[in-house]
Amino acid sequence: MVDDEKPLAGMIAAYLSREGYQTRLAHTGPDAVAAAQEDAPDVVVLDLGLPGMDGVEVCRRIRTFSDCYIIMVTARTDEVDKLIGLSVGADDYLTKPLSMRELVARVQTVLRRPRTPTGTTPRVEEPARVFGDLRVDVAGREVHVGGVLIDLTPTEFDILATLASRPKLAFSRRQILDEVWGESWVGDDHVVDVHVAHLRHKLGDDSTAPRYVRTVRGVGYRMGLG
Template identity: 60%
Template sequence: MVDDEEALARLVAGYLDRDGFEVHVCHDGAQALNLLREVDPDVVVLDLGLPGLDGVEVCRRLRTFSDCYVLMLTARAEEVDTLIGLSVGADDYMTKPFSPRELMARIGVLLRRPRRDPAAAAPGTVPAVTVGSLTIDPAAREVHVDGEAVALTRTEFDVLAALASRPGMVFSRAALIEAVWGPGWVGDEHLVDVHVLHVRQKLGDSAEQQRFVRTVRGVGYRMGPGR
């Protein structure tokens, strides 16, 4: 739990502790990075407005050594803050003030998503999917474009893999939410749009080209032709 509002951090930590979590609390960005390297957490609740290193920079650096789930908190509801936070690898976000019970529900949804161990998957048990120049290997959780590896966050990979699992099908936002976050997720379904935007950027795609992920206006998303 990383938040410079000490009373709020204690409150959330108390809820987490009562639910059986081992909780670590800190109140500034530099301290958070040191602690994150030590404890290797499953989930980080990360405030955007931290002193020193802000939450965006903490999340950006965290992604260089950890794939833990990140739930970003912000006191500013403007869309730009949400987009900035998610662009560096946050999996979900909430704006303040928020209900601690809703926060606990969001954390529970994140943790119900399996952390797949590529080494534990037998070769060939989950076939790779090829869409034009794009290859998605669900067992190894690897993505390549034109033979070059592409680094996606866990959530970005899951969104792409869900679309690729049925390349001819149009997924609504609600269907992608259920496939990736699970049926217990609550929040703004436009979260999907942000992750699709970042998937496109990392694949070298765009909303104009739509080689890999196509927008079906008024409905949702589907895989493109890959070229």
């Protein structure tokens, strides 16, 4: 839990601890990056306005060494701040004043997303799905383009895997949210567009003539043929 308002951060950490989560506090940007390197957390709840380094830069730096889930928290309600936070790899966002119950629900939602821990073998070995130069290995949670491994955040991978699971289906934003964020998620469904834009950039996909992730006007997204 990263917030420079120490009483608020302590209250949130105590609430999460009562729900069974191990928590650690950080109150500055540099301390947050150091804590994430030391503890390898599953989830970082990250305030946008921090001393020493703002939440966007903290998010960027954590993404260089960790694929943990990042939930951005901001007191600024304009859409620009939310999109900036998500474009650097955040998985979700909340605005202050925080609802403790909603925060716990968001943490539970991201932790329910399927992830294959390092060193374990999935119970069901799914064949990789291939779309031209794009190879999506769902079981191994790896994506290659032209044989090159692409570094995706968990959310970006989950969106791509969802589309690849039924490549002939045009998914609405709401369907993608239900599949990736969970049916209980509440928020702006255009958060999907931000993650898709970031995903396309990493895949080298041109949004005006996409090969891998196509836009279906009036509906949402579907897989391309590559």
